[in-house]
Amino acid sequence: MRLPSSDALIRAAVLLTVMGLLLLLPILFAIRAGWVGLFMLGSLLLTVSMGLYVVAVVRELRRGGAL
Amino acid sequence: MRAWTVLAMAAPEPPHGATLGGTLEVLALFAMGVALVGLVLVEFVLKSRMARSTYRWTLLLGLFILPGVALLGTTGHMFESMKEVESCQSCHVMEPFVVDMHDPRSATLAARHYRSGAIPTKQCYACHTGYGIFGTVEAKRDGFRHWLLYVTDTWKEPLTYKGTYPNANCLACHATSPTFTVVESHGALRQQLANDEMNCFTCHGLPHPARPTRAPTRVTINP
Numbered sequence: 001m002r003l004p005s006s007d008a009l010i011r012a013a014v015l016l017t018v019m020g021l022l023l024l025l026p027i028l029f030a031i032r033a034g035w036v037g038l039f040m041l042g043s044l045l046l047t048v049s050m051g052l053y054v055v056a057v058v059r060e061l062r063r064g065g066a067l
Numbered sequence: 068m069r070a071w072t073v074l075a076m077a078a079p080e081p082p083h084g085a086t087l088g089g090t091l092e093v094l095a096l097f098a099m100g101v102a103l104v105g106l107v108l109v110e111f112v113l114k115s116r117m118a119r120s121t122y123r124w125t126l127l128l129g130l131f132i133l134p135g136v137a138l139l140g141t142t143g144h145m146f147e148s149m150k151e152v153e154s155c156q157s158c159h160v161m162e163p164f165v166v167d168m169h170d171p172r173s174a175t176l177a178a179r180h181y182r183s184g185a186i187p188t189k190q191c192y193a194c195h196t197g198y199g200i201f202g203t204v205e206a207k208r209d210g211f212r213h214w215l216l217y218v219t220d221t222w223k224e225p226l227t228y229k230g231t232y233p234n235a236n237c238l239a240c241h242a243t244s245p246t247f248t249v250v251e252s253h254g255a256l257r258q259q260l261a262n263d264e265m266n267c268f269t270c271h272g273l274p275h276p277a278r279p280t281r282a283p284t285r286v287t288i289n290p
Contacts, residue, residue: 053127
């Protein structure tokens, strides 16, 4: 299976982070049951984006021979 | 009810200085703002003009460190805010309980504690958190279960307390108070109270309105 390029992974991570951070915003202003759900989704997106970033960096380092 | 009591209840004193929740909120907002602006600029505007290493280091900040700070700050702020009565009341399921607590004519334990000012803030949290080492964790677990039941619309009316209310939660405040120790029957029943063989509510009345007297809280079509 061919993995996407590091640039594509990072672009996806950036987009997921932006969405994740925006989803965290409402809960900072008021506690509502529905916004707790947004917070959980935002946390998930941020975790996934961090994972994507780590994968992209590790691939670049391997390609460069540093790992 | 005397006028000054009503006035005191109507205008609760705001917290002095910075609160943990407020500080975490500011921290999270700052990290979010910097991360959002920085990421958009770096990825969509400055990427072609930056050295590859600078780009990677900037992304480490924008994709890892700042979102991590924002997530921790938001989580901490949320956990702190969840202790407020308003957050419990935000689910309309809890409305009859909070309304009763604020009712100056109510005789329930929650209302009496509120009127006396014995628990000035975070009244729900004060009584519904275990005072053992895992009390807060158990409260969060129960809170998550309540949230799931609420958002999936699967709670059952009338609401019932899961398990038995531990006397330790009452005794955490009352056990050493003179008004408690002066009562002879408390001393005589010490062992039963400590072992939850006898409940405080048996003599002191219900903490919240009895189930038949509560108005239905469900507004959806499910019975």
